[in-house]
Amino acid sequence: YQRLDELSGTTAFDIAPLGGAQDGIYTNGPTLGVAGIPIGKFLGDTAVRLNGTNQTVQILDGFNPTAYSLEMWVKADAGSTTGRGLIVRTAGDPNGTWSHELRITSAGLFQQYTYDGNLRWITGTTVVQPDTWYDVVATAINGGGMNLYVNGALTMNLTPLKATMIQLNASYNSRRLTPQGENLPSYVINMGVRQELFENKLAVVLTCADLFNSLKRRTELDTPIMKQSLVSARDSRIIYLGFTYYFGSSAKKSKEETLKYDDSI
Numbered sequence: 001y002q003r004l005d006e007l008s009g010t011t012a013f014d015i016a017p018l019g020g021a022q023d024g025i026y027t028n029g030p031t032l033g034v035a036g037i038p039i040g041k042f043l044g045d046t047a048v049r050l051n052g053t054n055q056t057v058q059i060l061d062g063f064n065p066t067a068y069s070l071e072m073w074v075k076a077d078a079g080s081t082t083g084r085g086l087i088v089r090t091a092g093d094p095n096g097t098w099s100h101e102l103r104i105t106s107a108g109l110f111q112q113y114t115y116d117g118n119l120r121w122i123t124g125t126t127v128v129q130p131d132t133w134y135d136v137v138a139t140a141i142n143g144g145g146m147n148l149y150v151n152g153a154l155t156m157n158l159t160p161l162k163a164t165m166i167q168l169n170a171s172y173n174s175r176r177l178t179p180q181g182e183n184l185p186s187y188v189i190n191m192g193v194r195q196e197l198f199e200n201k202l203a204v205v206l207t208c209a210d211l212f213n214s215l216k217r218r219t220e221l222d223t224p225i226m227k228q229s230l231v232s233a234r235d236s237r238i239i240y241l242g243f244t245y246y247f248g249s250s251a252k253k254s255k256e257e258t259l260k261y262d263d264s265i
Contacts (some may be wrong), residue, residue: 004048004057007033008013010058012048017197022059030055037073037133047073056094066142070102070112071135080132082108086136102138104128112148122157125151125169125261163196167259167264184218201246209238209261217265238262 001016002024012024026048034220035043050056070087082104089100101113110124127132137149145158153171171191176183192207217232238261 001260002057002059003045005033005036005046006048009047013060022212024057024059026055027058027248028055030057030130040135042073047075052084067144068100068140073100073133073135075133076104076128076130080104081128081130081158102136107233110134110136110148112140112146114146115138116142119164120146120157122148122155122167123147124148124150124153124155125171125263126153163200165194167192167194169259170259171263178219180223181219181221184220186214186216187220188215189259190263192261194259203244203257205242205244207240207259207261209240209263210234211237213237215263215265232265236265 001014002012003015004012006012006026010026012026014021014023028051030051031049032050033046036042036047041069050059072086076084083106085094085098085101086104086105087100087102088094088098090098098113099115103111103113108128110126110128111121111123113119122138126134135149135151137147139147144231145156147157148155154169156168156170158166158168169185169192170189173183173185175185179180188209189211190207191211192205192211195204196202199206213236215233217230219230221228221230
């Protein structure tokens with residue numbers, strides 16, 4: 001566990017060593033001591049700013065886990081909200097090859113990627129905004145599923161068969177105060193299935209947005225001159241069925257291909 005709150009030096013200290021400290025190394029002079037997360041217990045902490053090219057925090061670790069959890073707080077500057085690697089595991093050049101990665105895609109979405117003989121990835125639905133802090137958590141189990149959480153919103157992939165992917169996407173918005181009242185809690189659960197056929201040449205995708213018809217926005221206004229309850233909802237769930245056929249001798253898929261859902265009201 002590296003807090004990345006050093007003010008000088010080249011060592012990113014592991015403050016919770018398990019089986020021996022795994023200190024990191026700051027490379028190519030990143031900026032230390034910049035303003036950190038302005039939230040709760042993190043108030044007053046500092047962070048490290050990387051330039052997105054050659055500045056890194058390297059951790060030398062030969063351990064090969066059968067399951068893992070990764071968590072990081074990240075804020076992207078303007079101009080850095082797409083096409084960025086966040087955590088990379090590699091035995092060579094981190095800019096060239098890797099077996100695991102937590103990254104921001106070219107579409108500006110958080111994504112967990114891994115390779116276990118087959119390419120596997122899971123992509124969130126939160127569009128990264130500049131100068132905004134995000135708590136990103138990725139988990140995976142060898143032979144099991146992959147999960148991705150962005151600020152508590154869950155995207156989960158299950159692979160019961162080699163050519164079958166089942167995805168569950170859940171998002172919860174807690175109660176929030178407004179100048180004139182409050183926004184009440186809301187949640188939505190989406191689900192999708194992707195099945196590959198004919199030696200991965202044909203992909204069939206079926207998704208259902210708002211699986212339990214729970215997507216509603218509720219606002220309570222309470223002022224000395226007005227009391228009002230507002231509820232916004234859409235008429236029905238949205239179901240999508242799609243087919244993709246890959247021509248040629250090799251069915252090469254995009255690493256950023258993902259299931260998408262319409263959560264608009």
